[in-house]
Amino acid sequence: MMSALLKVTGLKVSYGGINAVKGIDLHVNQGELVALIGANGAGKSSTIKAISGLLTPAAGEIHFAHQETSKLPAYELVHLGLGMVPEGRGVFKRMTILENLQMGAYLQTDVKGIERKLEEVYTYFPRLKERLSQLAGTLSGGEQQMVAMGRAMMAESKLLLLDEPSMGLSPIMVETIFDVIRSLSANGMTVLLVEQNARLALQMADRAYVMESGLITLGGSGKELLEDPRVRTAYLGE
Numbered sequence: 001m002m003s004a005l006l007k008v009t010g011l012k013v014s015y016g017g018i019n020a021v022k023g024i025d026l027h028v029n030q031g032e033l034v035a036l037i038g039a040n041g042a043g044k045s046s047t048i049k050a051i052s053g054l055l056t057p058a059a060g061e062i063h064f065a066h067q068e069t070s071k072l073p074a075y076e077l078v079h080l081g082l083g084m085v086p087e088g089r090g091v092f093k094r095m096t097i098l099e100n101l102q103m104g105a106y107l108q109t110d111v112k113g114i115e116r117k118l119e120e121v122y123t124y125f126p127r128l129k130e131r132l133s134q135l136a137g138t139l140s141g142g143e144q145q146m147v148a149m150g151r152a153m154m155a156e157s158k159l160l161l162l163d164e165p166s167m168g169l170s171p172i173m174v175e176t177i178f179d180v181i182r183s184l185s186a187n188g189m190t191v192l193l194v195e196q197n198a199r200l201a202l203q204m205a206d207r208a209y210v211m212e213s214g215l216i217t218l219g220g221s222g223k224e225l226l227e228d229p230r231v232r233t234a235y236l237g238e
Helices: 044-051 074-080 097-104 111-124 141-154 171-186 198-204 222-227 229-235
Strands: 004-015 018-029 033-037 059-064 082-085 159-163 190-195 207-212 215-221
Touching (some): 004 044, 004 190, 018 044, 018 059, 018 190, 033 044, 033 198, 044 059, 044 190, 074 082, 097 111, 111 171, 141 159, 171 190, 171 198, 198 222, 198 229
Parallel strands (some): 033 207, 082 159, 159 190
Antiparallel strands (some): 004 018, 207 215
């Protein structure tokens, strides 16, 4: 039996008078890549923000790394090993690539360990190593996404939350970013991926959930959902 690294039960999220998430259950097992797909406004980002401590749930429980974490602030979740790559990247634009990556390691005290982690990030994103002194604000959207992912990796994350990593990127950059996500997963990283590009997400996911109007309406393996006629009609344009 696989152990759930993340377990969400009865989660409700409300803000600004809107019930964005209306009582959902989901789990992510150790080593899995799980996708959460759905249209814009379905409640996907609200779900991931609640999991990461950026929004306080109105109801329900979130267990991460065998602790109840629904009331913990985001910085405490980082201590527990939760890495978040937010929608829109959120890089420090007036800092260099290297400084952004080092910010991800601010909890680490082992200098040699930080150097090793940097080298690991460079193996996934060789483009970053070529221009470490460049200001993050001068990078393309895809390169900023690389920095944001690298920064989360530097925190020694046990679970990587990716919120719409393909948004606003060119097709070739989307391919590059998804290749890296695939490699991270193959190397044992546990990933929860929130993504509007349903086909790409389902092709690489071990399991996936479909979210509509604040509820999870379908769940199954990525392959099962790719072949589900409801998913094909609603999300794959078939």
